[in-house]
Amino acid sequence: MAEKEQFYGCRPKHVAEASKENVAETERKTMTPWEQHSAVISIPRFDYNAPSALLHHRQSGFLITCAIKREKSATKEAISILEKYSQYFSNSTPETSESSDENETSKRRKVCTEDIDYKSFEDEGRSTDEHVNGTSTISTRSGAKVEKCSPISLVKLTRSGLLLLTFAKDISPDTVYIVSDLIQSLEAGTLKSPAWCHRIFPIQSTCCLNENDLRGVVSKLVLQFMKDKVNSLSHPVKFAVGYNRRGIEETEMKTSKDSSGAIVMGRDKCFSVVAAAVKDVVSNAIVDLKSPELCILIELLPLSGLPLESLVVGVSVLPSKLVTTKPRLCIKALTSDPKTKS
The missing domain is CATH 1.20.5 (Single alpha-helices involved in coiled-coils or other helix-helix interfaces)
Structure with missing residues (x-):
């Protein structure tokens, strides 16, 4: 019975x-090996204080291009790659407390194969983050809380297909060296080509998009490049400038009501300012778009929540081995797929 x-x-x-x-x-x-690996990688929440911080402090980081509506997968992938080359990414995400709930354990083993859009990504961040005195308190579904203070910030942008990871203002790792090492590993076949991330642009410094700030930052970085004995240069030094205003349309639409009279620096003006900054350091430098020895790349950062007159750019001075000149001057792609557009 x-x-x-x-x-x-x-x-x-x-x-x-x-x-x-x-x-x-x-x-x-x-599950594929990547899916199993991604199941244990936590994604940092958006740091909503980061855009205003970038207005007042020059910071370094990485601007990553990825497939549209695959930002979450690309973020996981980028962190898993970068943590191999930078100690800061090893501690960039919180360790969740062990839960006695078997369902919670099972959920951590599973991976969601569907990506969420930026709105869902933002809502999730707002609902689970509590910022107290600069410390992020992460709440899990089991009720456990873990405090962490990460040196990495995930910054919300107005354009899809872009990710911005910045370091805290008092941390300045050699982002160019990190990307150089990463690309070298890809070319040697010791690192598998990423599935979602297309390019990783190393940001040596950020600054406001105005003539004085831009000229000052470029001059400083060019001088740093010239002093580095690793770089073998000819005489006269050949350089090229790239200015990418990707995302400006989205930024203009979202801030047009408050910044209708703002004028964004045009390409010709940007090239003129950067060229003058280069010649401040190397007076006999000449422009060579086909075979430059040093490349100054300016990337507009379409930050969410900032007025149009407060645009911020990421700046880097790169050696020729890290860039491609055709069809345009840009950082090397992480994948050889010709269909990849960034």
Whole structure:
């Protein structure tokens, strides 16, 4: 009679548990290695203080291009790659506390194969983050809380297909060296080509998009480049300038009501300012678009929440080995897929 009651309306407990384990094991076997790896990588929440901080402090970081509506996957992928080359990314995401709830453990093993758009990404960040005195308190579904103070900020942008990761103002790692090492590993075949990230642009410094700030930052970085004995240069020094205003249309639309009279620096003006900054350091430098020895790349950062007159750019002075000149001057792609556009 007891056995009948045990089977009445449900399966025996040990059978149900075994069934759950089999399902979980099947899911793990069907997931690709990347999916299994991504299941244990936490994504940092948007730092909503970062845009205003970039107006007042020069910071370094990485601007990453990726497939549109695949920002979440690209963020996981970028962090998993960059943590191999920078110690700061190893501690960039919170460690969640162990939960006694078996469902929570199972959820951490699974990976969501569908990407969410930036709005969902933002809402998730707002609902789970509590910023107290600069410390982020992450709440898990099991009720456990973990405090972490990350040196990395994920900055919200107005354009899809772009990710911006910045370091804290008092941290200035050699971002160019990190990307150089990364690209070298890809070319040597010791690092697998990424699935979602197209390019990683190393930002040596940020600054406001105005003549004085831009000229000052470029001069400083060019001088730093010239002093680096690793760089072998000819005489006269050949240089090229790239100015990418990607995302300006989205920024203009979202800030047009408050900044209708703002004028964004044009390409000709930008090239003129940068060229003058280069000649401040190397008076006999000449422009060479085909085979430059040093390349000054200016990337507009379409930051969310800033007025149009307060635009910020990322600046880097790069050696020729890290760039391509055709069809335009830009950082090397991480994948050889010709269909990849960034």
